[in-house]
Amino acid sequence: MPAAHIRPxxxxxxxxxTDRIELHHHVAYAALDGYVRAVASAAGALPLLLPACPEALDSEALTEAVDGILLTGSPSNVAAERYGAAPLPATTRQDPARDATVLPLLPRLIAAGMPLLGICRGFQELNVVYGGTLERAxxxxxxxLxxxxxxxxxxxxxxxxxxHAIQVVPGGRLEALAPDHSCLVNSLHHQGIERLGDGLRVEATAPDGLVEAVSVDAAPQFTLAVQWHPEMRVDDSALSRRxxxxxxxxxxxxxRARAGN
Incomplete structure (x- = not known):
């Protein structure tokens, strides 16, 4: 009898x-190489750039097409109006197209069981989605600090x-990746969490008490967002690789679950 076919x-x-940018006087979408490399090498996944173009995306189709979402860092800031604060100064770099794409999309993806990793701006986006606010400076x-x-x-x-160091909160998702509860991380941000979003769990804090990592408390799947940049340290940081x-x-x-394996 021939052996059963096993699909690899x-x-x-x-x-x-991605961020919405201008390139050669055209609208374009961009992501830094560090995120692409980290997804391909350290996560073992196929990176697929997602345009910050809300009218081009269909959340149901996206849920069927991909297995996880990475929310990148960015030089831009979430618009303060998105969390009920006074507008940011006109000189502050913002990305309204990304706000309009990510903020409505995230609740649907998380509800559908999509694993999520948020970094820097992505960490702040997750907090805003859950009703939290940001400190702008x-x-x-x-x-x-x-x-x-x-x-x-x-x-x-x-x-x-x-x-600076972070202190990992016991009992969370990050503890399994940082069992000694204290790690050193980089820091490249001027905004941070002011009020924690409802339903988010604090996973780590900085020495000054600023929240450095969160997860979605009720989500059964992997949901972790960090304020630092692990994507640029996967070659020399065990925590970043983990x-x-x-x-x-x-x-x-x-x-595997979607394929019935």
């Missing part, structure tokens, strides 16, 4: 949200060097 497992597909607040990346004239690799590996495995599990 495919790589899970991860949608990476963390460094200006009494008792806070300066979490900004510093001198832009330095080599890029130096931007992503470890800057975060992307855990995300990739969650996406692979979803891919």
């Amino acid at each position: 497992a495919r790589r899970p597909v991860v949608a990476i949200i 963390v460094h200006a607040q009494p008792g806070r 300066d979490h900004r990346e510093g001198d832009h004239a330095r080599p890029i690799a130096q931007w992503y060097e470890d800057r 975060i992307f590996a855990a995300f990739g495995e969650a996406c692979a599990q979803r891919a």
Whole structure:
């Protein structure tokens, strides 16, 4: 009797949200190479760039087509009107197209069981989706560290060097990836969580008390968002590799379940 045909497992597909930019006087969509490399190498998934174009996307079709979503960091900020605050200064870089794409899409994807990894702006987007607010200038607040990346004239690799410790909260998703409860991370942001969104669980804090990682408390699937940038440290940081590996495995599990394996 011939052996039963066994279909090889495919790589899970991860949608990476892009920024809307201008390129050669045209509207374009872009994501930095670090996210693509980390998804491909550390998560073992197929990276697929997702345009920040709400009219082009269908949440049901997206749920059927991909196995996870990565919300990237960005030089842009979530519009303050999205969380009920006064508008940001006109000089602040914003991305209304990304806001209009991500914020309505996230609740549907999470409800559908989609694994999610949020980084920097993506971390802040998740907080806003759940009704939280953002502090627009963390460094200006009494008792806070300066979490900004510093001198832009330095080599890029130096931007992503470890800057401060985080304290991992016991009993959460991050604890399994950082069992010693204390790790060093980089820091490249000026905004941060002011009020935590309802339904989010704090996973880690900085020495000044600022929230550095959250998860969706009621979601059974992998949902983790961090304020730092693990995508640029997968080559030399065990924690960064573990975060992307855990995300990739969650996406692979979803891919197998959808394929009936």
